[in-house]
Amino acid sequence: MGAFDFGAITRALPYLWDGMQLSLLLTGLSAAGSIVLGTILALMRLSGIKPLQWIGATWVNFFRSLPLLLVIFWFYFLVPLIAQRQVDAFQSALVGFVLFEAAYYCEIMRSGIQSISRGQAWAGYALGLRYSQTMRFIVLPQAFRNMLPVLLTQTIILFQDTSLVFVVGLADFMTSAVTVAQRDGRLMELYIFAAAVYFLMCYGASLYVKFLQKKMHQ
Amino acid sequence: MIEIQHVNKWFGPFQVLKDCTSRVEKGEVVVICGPSGSGKSTLIKCVNGLEPFQEGIITVNGISVGDKATNLPKLRSHIGMVFQNFELFPHKTAAENIALAQLKVLGRSEDEARARGKLLLDRVGLGEMGHKYPSELSGGQQQRVAIARALAMDPIAMLFDEPTSALDPEMINEVLDVMQELARDGMTMMVVTHEMGFARRVADRVIFMDEGEIVEDATKDEFFGTPRSERAQQFLSKILHH
Amino acid sequence: MKYNWNWGILFEEPYFGWLVSGIEWTLIVSAIAWIIAFSLGSLVGVARTVNSMPVRAVATAYVELFRNIPLLVQMFIWFYVVPELVPDGLGRWMKRDMPFPEATSAILCLGTYTASRVAEQVRAGIESIPRGQTAAGLAMGLTLAQVYRYLLVPVGYRIIVPPLTSEFLTIFKNSSLALTIGVGEVLMQARQIENYTFQGFEAFTAATLIYVVVTLIVVFAMDRIEKRARIPGYGVQRGQ
Numbered sequence: 001m002g003a004f005d006f007g008a009i010t011r012a013l014p015y016l017w018d019g020m021q022l023s024l025l026l027t028g029l030s031a032a033g034s035i036v037l038g039t040i041l042a043l044m045r046l047s048g049i050k051p052l053q054w055i056g057a058t059w060v061n062f063f064r065s066l067p068l069l070l071v072i073f074w075f076y077f078l079v080p081l082i083a084q085r086q087v088d089a090f091q092s093a094l095v096g097f098v099l100f101e102a103a104y105y106c107e108i109m110r111s112g113i114q115s116i117s118r119g120q121a122w123a124g125y126a127l128g129l130r131y132s133q134t135m136r137f138i139v140l141p142q143a144f145r146n147m148l149p150v151l152l153t154q155t156i157i158l159f160q161d162t163s164l165v166f167v168v169g170l171a172d173f174m175t176s177a178v179t180v181a182q183r184d185g186r187l188m189e190l191y192i193f194a195a196a197v198y199f200l201m202c203y204g205a206s207l208y209v210k211f212l213q214k215k216m217h218q
Numbered sequence: 219m220i221e222i223q224h225v226n227k228w229f230g231p232f233q234v235l236k237d238c239t240s241r242v243e244k245g246e247v248v249v250i251c252g253p254s255g256s257g258k259s260t261l262i263k264c265v266n267g268l269e270p271f272q273e274g275i276i277t278v279n280g281i282s283v284g285d286k287a288t289n290l291p292k293l294r295s296h297i298g299m300v301f302q303n304f305e306l307f308p309h310k311t312a313a314e315n316i317a318l319a320q321l322k323v324l325g326r327s328e329d330e331a332r333a334r335g336k337l338l339l340d341r342v343g344l345g346e347m348g349h350k351y352p353s354e355l356s357g358g359q360q361q362r363v364a365i366a367r368a369l370a371m372d373p374i375a376m377l378f379d380e381p382t383s384a385l386d387p388e389m390i391n392e393v394l395d396v397m398q399e400l401a402r403d404g405m406t407m408m409v410v411t412h413e414m415g416f417a418r419r420v421a422d423r424v425i426f427m428d429e430g431e432i433v434e435d436a437t438k439d440e441f442f443g444t445p446r447s448e449r450a451q452q453f454l455s456k457i458l459h460h
Numbered sequence: 461m462k463y464n465w466n467w468g469i470l471f472e473e474p475y476f477g478w479l480v481s482g483i484e485w486t487l488i489v490s491a492i493a494w495i496i497a498f499s500l501g502s503l504v505g506v507a508r509t510v511n512s513m514p515v516r517a518v519a520t521a522y523v524e525l526f527r528n529i530p531l532l533v534q535m536f537i538w539f540y541v542v543p544e545l546v547p548d549g550l551g552r553w554m555k556r557d558m559p560f561p562e563a564t565s566a567i568l569c570l571g572t573y574t575a576s577r578v579a580e581q582v583r584a585g586i587e588s589i590p591r592g593q594t595a596a597g598l599a600m601g602l603t604l605a606q607v608y609r610y611l612l613v614p615v616g617y618r619i620i621v622p623p624l625t626s627e628f629l630t631i632f633k634n635s636s637l638a639l640t641i642g643v644g645e646v647l648m649q650a651r652q653i654e655n656y657t658f659q660g661f662e663a664f665t666a667a668t669l670i671y672v673v674v675t676l677i678v679v680f681a682m683d684r685i686e687k688r689a690r691i692p693g694y695g696v697q698r699g700q
């Protein structure tokens with residue numbers, strides 16, 4: 001089998017970096033989209049309007065009972081069919097991630113909104129703000145701020161989840177590592193390298209989250 | 219100005235308000251008191267529609283609060299409200315707290331809102347505190363900012379729900395003084411409070427509530443002179459000999 | 461949308477048989493992995509609460525290592541890298557003679573990964589028991605080990621029944637990743653049906669239904685167990 005060949009990694013670095021950029025782009029866009037959608041779902045769940053509550057709850061329970069991998073396959077298969085044209089794997093993966101992760105972000109935002117006392121909303125209404133304004137200027141900013149550590153933790157998970165686009169051949173960091181590994185016959189080097197990179201990024205980010213939590217609690 | 223007629227309200231099977239009727243004239247100061255859980259907060263929240271009620275009519279300046287067609291946000295923007303726990307927005311500075319609704323509800327310009335805010339902060343004695351966040355202010359200061367925030371909307375009436383009961387004793391007077399001055403300037407006020415000293419000095423009328431009912435509704439002198447109901451007498455003796 | 465519906469295909473052989481065998485593999489892999497996750501996770505979780513600094517450090521390192529690397533990477537490492545890293549004899553056995561090498565790797569991967577998550581739940585459960593309880597146990601003359609055995613662990617587990625349910629469901633869903641190393645679980649079979657018949661809609665719907673139904677069954681069953689295991693006054697720590 002031979003010794004660990006660092007050259008196999010250094011030679012592949014530019015290619016792997018391209019993959020990492022795609023991973024980060026997919027993470028960023030998915031997080032942004034699913035936080036917005038998740039917040040809307042959370043507001044629906046808390047609206048007190050039966051049909052909206054039902055839609056929100058069903059969405060959350062449905063997607064949380066499915067493996068992300070299945071959702072990725074679904075949208076890889078569905079989006080081109082619905083769009084009636086070739087759609088590149090990035091777009092269908094993005095759609096899948098947003099709809100799927102929104103279920104998880106929804107629950108975070110829901111508990112964030114519930115953590116804001118009723119009095120805050122009352123104070124907004126009493127000043128003549130409408131529901132939408134009270135949510136936008138008073139409740140949501142506070143919920144978002146209180147939940148920031150949890151939202152970031154979920155985004156770290158989302159970053160790890162993006163590695164699953166490997167199954168539809170989208171050239172993210174994971175797929176790039178696998179491609180090089182198989183091409184050069186250097187499985188050990190590249191998989192351990194991939195693990196190390198993911199570990200350092202995720203562990204580093206989780207340390208930052210811990211620091212943030214400490215700072216918030218003074 | 220504020221007219222409350224035969225209001226009944228239930229929380230599920232539990233009746234919180236029982237046939238409440240009263241009125242507040244322009245420029246009048248009405249103090250509401252009564253034991254805990256008697257429905258004082260609920261009644262005052264019905265006046266600006268924060269709590270819906272099932273039966274009866276409440277009108278403010280002739281506009282019916284319970285009417286589905288009423289533009290509640292607009293109506294509320296004319297009625298200031300001050301809460302027991304201040305309810306300043308913790309993610310905004312004092313000045314931003316005061317500016318928010320001026321900008322978003324009244325459509326004032328930034329400059330206008332800031333100038334008005336500065337004036338009101340001066341008036342409540344906090345001219346230099348505009349840049350501070352609520353967590354950096356004492357309870358009494360927070361409550362005065364909350365009053366300034368309500369006044370910034372140029373309200374035609376003010377509702378106070380136990381504005382001093384979350385305060386340390388040494389801060390109570392700084393808030394009561396601001397309120398007394400407001401009353402002197404002719405503001406119409408409904409004040410839920412247990413501060414009987416304030417009631418004696420400032421109130422025109424006193425309403426006593428118990429178990430959701432308005433038991434007494436009398437002028438200040440009548441109320442403190444010869445309260446007619448036994449329940450009010452008991453309540454007063456408890457509060458005064460404390 | 462031009463698409464030729466053919467729901468009947470799901471009930472034709474060999475496709476129906478594929479789905480059934482997919483369900484079997486999914487359940488087998490999840491169940492065995494869960495046994496590993498639960499035992500190893502309990503051990504690591506308890507280790508995170510003990511007084512010994514080195515023991516805690518090892519347990520913490522375990523948790524951080526496993527939860528900060530994507531499961532897919534771990535899957536590949538178990539399957540492709542571990543046989544290269546272990547001593548020659550074992551490595552040769554793993555490559556040549558180990559039964560069901562794909563499924564075994566998947567089980568080890570899912571088990572050790574989920575153990576890190578279970579460990580966190582166990583730790584949280586134990587830490588949520590007031591310190592006074594430990595003191596009371598020790599004061600009664602129990603050894604620390606006995607306090608864990610008779611007090612902290614049983615009480616802790618009852619508190620964390622709901623999060624453990626969701627961890628089991630996580631392993632069940634994550635078992636789908638085993639397809640990347642060739643385990644014929646549900647999703648693998650659904651894809652295979654799509655490849656052979658081009659009836660992707662039907663195939664994925666079948667897989668979706670299977671996951672939803674199993675989830676509903678587990679949630680329902682655990683709800684019953686939870687009600688039985690509940691200690692009055694304990695364990696209602698999350699808002700609905």
Ligand SMILES: Nc1ncnc2c1ncn2[C@@H]1O[C@H](COP(=O)(O)OP(=O)(O)OP(=O)(O)O)[C@@H](O)[C@H]1O
Nearest residue numbers: 229232234252253254255256257258259260261380
């Ligand atoms: N949202 C609610 N749902 C159900 N019951 C409520 C609700 N809000 C208030 N109540 C009940 O209605 C009754 C009146 O409450 P309210 O807050 O108006 O009393 P209060 O006179 O203001 O008392 P306090 O002096 O303690 O503030 C109480 O018994 C209270 O428990």
Ligand SMILES: [Mg+2]
Nearest residue numbers: 258259260380
């Ligand atoms: Mg009250």
